[in-house]
Amino acid sequence: MKIAFSPCPNDTFVFHAWVHGLIPNAPKLDVTYADIDITNSLAVSENGPDILKISYGALPWVLKDYALLPCGGALGRGCGPLILTKEGTKQDPSSLSGRRVAVPSERSTAYLLFRLWAADHVPGGVGEIVVMPFDKIMPAVRDGEIDAGLVIHEARFTYPSFQLESLVDLGNWWEEDTHLPIPLGAIIAHRSLDLEAIAGWIRESVRYAWDNPNASQSYVLDHAQEMSSEVANSHIDLYVNEFTADLGDEGYQAVRSLLSRAAKEGLVPNIDIDL
Template sequence: MKIAYSPCPNDTFIYHAWAHGLVPDAPPLDITYADINITNDLAANTNDFDIIKISYAALPWVLEKYTLLPCGGALGRGCGPLVLTKQANGDSRDPSSLIGKRVAIPSDRSTAYLLFRLWASQQVKGAIDIQIMPFEKIMPAVRDGIIDAGLVIHEARFTYQDYGLQLVADLGRWWESDTGLPIPLGAIVAKRGLDISSITQWIRSSLEYAWKNPDVSREYILQHAQEMSYDVAKAHIELYVNSFSFNLGEEGFAAVKTLLRRAVDELLIPGFNQDLLYI
């Protein structure tokens, strides 16, 4: 079974057991490791994968051929993207200071960017020069003055101060305050026509194994963690792997539906059949 997910610790933690043949009756996995901006494009433009990790923001482009799974993704509280600038005097923490500035983002179909645009429509209210950049290059670029601000994800929330950067906005905090809902970040989708019930069970079994045996996956996680320390990787897992990873539930689906409905209303994503979210 062909699967694509990121090399980030939350994904390698969840899928370690299945990837290593530790989930009973689950088929072997043919794994492609790729950042979310790449998997978003792969899901939309190819039919190469049976299961693939994408941004929730990318769902409208793939739901005709993929089913949203109720597990295996990243959704939670206190884990949203951050808007960062270089530490300086003046009004650099004022959202309106971003008007006319160069802001780097990791992907134009990421949930992070969708949240940024929804936030900016309320808080910035002016044109911003958006530049797409691999997420691992964003903080160095802000530090070095190549760009004015950056939208960062993942473990950057634990390390941005090491780059001399300061927080302009925590988009997760803004989203939770505005909606009362958790932040939907990364989704797992599977091809329509496959045995969705079995795939869901295999993912949940893999996650249950990881929770019961947290140290077994350590080598696998660090192998793909891009020189991240284990302490940072562990903090990453604790933040992004939670009860929603096991089951989205009503609250999780409500968060996804609210995000996409707002984005459609703001003309940020194309309209789509929302009934497909539940099929």
């Protein structure tokens, strides 16, 4: 069974047990490790993987062929994307008017949150949007190649080392505005497959990870792009939570709220199919 997910610690932590054949009766996985912008593209390509981790911002484009699974993804509180600028830059949303802003993907939750926030806080709107791999964004802001960067994942913990400042925490903004958790990364599976069985194997992999937190350490760090074990553990603690085991009513409400608001702004297609 083919699967694609990021090399980030939360994904490798969640899928470690299944990838390593530790889940009884689960099929062997053929894994592609890829940045979220790549997995978003794989989901709309011909003969895409059976299972993928994508951004919730990309979900409306794939629901004809793929179904959202109720587990394995990233959704929570206090874990939203940040807009970063160089130290000493004017810390005012209006400073982004007409500026170049780097984003990890135009079909990402981070991008949707940014555009929804900017519509109310950036007079005249931002200027050019530049898509680049998320690990390249902070150096580009530091070096003055772009004016601001929209960052995700472990950048929440490491941006001060790049002499950057947080202009706004979009997660805090979303939570204060909606009182809902932030839908970040979704696990989807092709509708032709046994979705219930796949969800069951993912839940078993999550439970194994929680019951054996040290078992995946070397696997996680091997794919963590020279990240320290402390940062990797902080990353896992932040993004792997009760919603990873099951989205529940609140999780689905958060997803629908994000995508319906984005559709009203013309950022995504209307969802006319059940999640």
